[in-house]
Amino acid sequence: MAKDYYDILGVDKKASADDIKSAYRRMAKKYHPDVYATASDKEKAEAEEKFKDVQHAYAVLSDPQKKAAYDQYGSEEGPQFAGGGGAGFNPFGGGSGFGDIFSDIFSAFSGGGSSRNPNAPRMGDDIEVEVTLNFKEACFGVKKEITFNRIEKCSTCNGTGAKDASSVKICTKCGGRGRVTVQQRTMLGVMQTEKVCDMCGGSGKIITDSCPDCRGKGRVRKQRTVTIPIPAGVDNGQMLTVRNEGNAGYNGGENGNLIVVFRVRPHSMFVRNGNDLKLDLPITITQAVFGDNIEIPTLDKPVRIEIPAGTKNGTVLKVKGKGVKDLRRNSYGDLMITIKVDVPKNLSLKQRKELRQYFEDLDKNAQYDEVEKYQKKLRNIE
Ligand SMILES: [Zn+2]
């Protein structure tokens, strides 16, 4: 059977173009390969399949012509004859005036357009939760307890919605079949079609007394706590899908997923840039001129770095492998240290006098690369 594009995107048939668009974004995000970076191969393959379905469904539903054809015939390629005709068989070449007549016939074939079985298993809805991590938790990974509310099958009635076994009766209208036969007059003669029984909604059963705990719904909202391992290297805004932890499915369908969205608190010193970390390191003029060997913090233990003599303001020094672990591979980013040369303030009169004298003498025969480069450009300015 053809896939239901509306189901795939999780929208109603009456959804507007904007609704369809935002549903597409949501679903594409959900099944995006990035999200499954740390999942098993089987989960990856399933997500990839769903991702493709979502893209195809959106390609059809976002195109007004294809959408109209799909709404009318259940296929973006026009009418499909059950049991005959290949895919894409369209006797009208599209866009003739027969649309309405044929839509009547086809709706008769398909039982009033609602051929979907209401008793078919359907996956439950996803739940999105936000989890805040501190900077190091995101860098090193952590186990987090997450508490959220979800819909579960009512344990009192085991999801039936009935008070007890004796309050479940066979539907009198359909005799328990869940479907009723109706006759419809069409261009091609009288057609017998099956429709979902409107009395029992297709379940074939009528419940006389409801379960008191779920008031007949078969489903209850419950608080749940799960502990999830968060891999090292997650960044702000990234998502992790925990399969099967979402709302209960319908008619025995599987649970939806729990989608965890990470918020990562900033660090007081490090700024993250992909897997690299950035650190601003202020040094004195003396350190800049003469060089120094100093200790700097990293995510784990401090390391010593060499500041070469003559280090200029803005110089970036790299400490390899002291960044953040890659989410997918066992490799690490680097720590990028930007040198900020500080200038002394509040000098005494005596210090200022002595320093000025000293520097003015120095400047006469010292080498200032950047100043000279700039002066040269200035002389040749166009
Ligand atoms: Zn119940």
Ligand SMILES: [Zn+2]
């Ligand atoms: Zn019935």
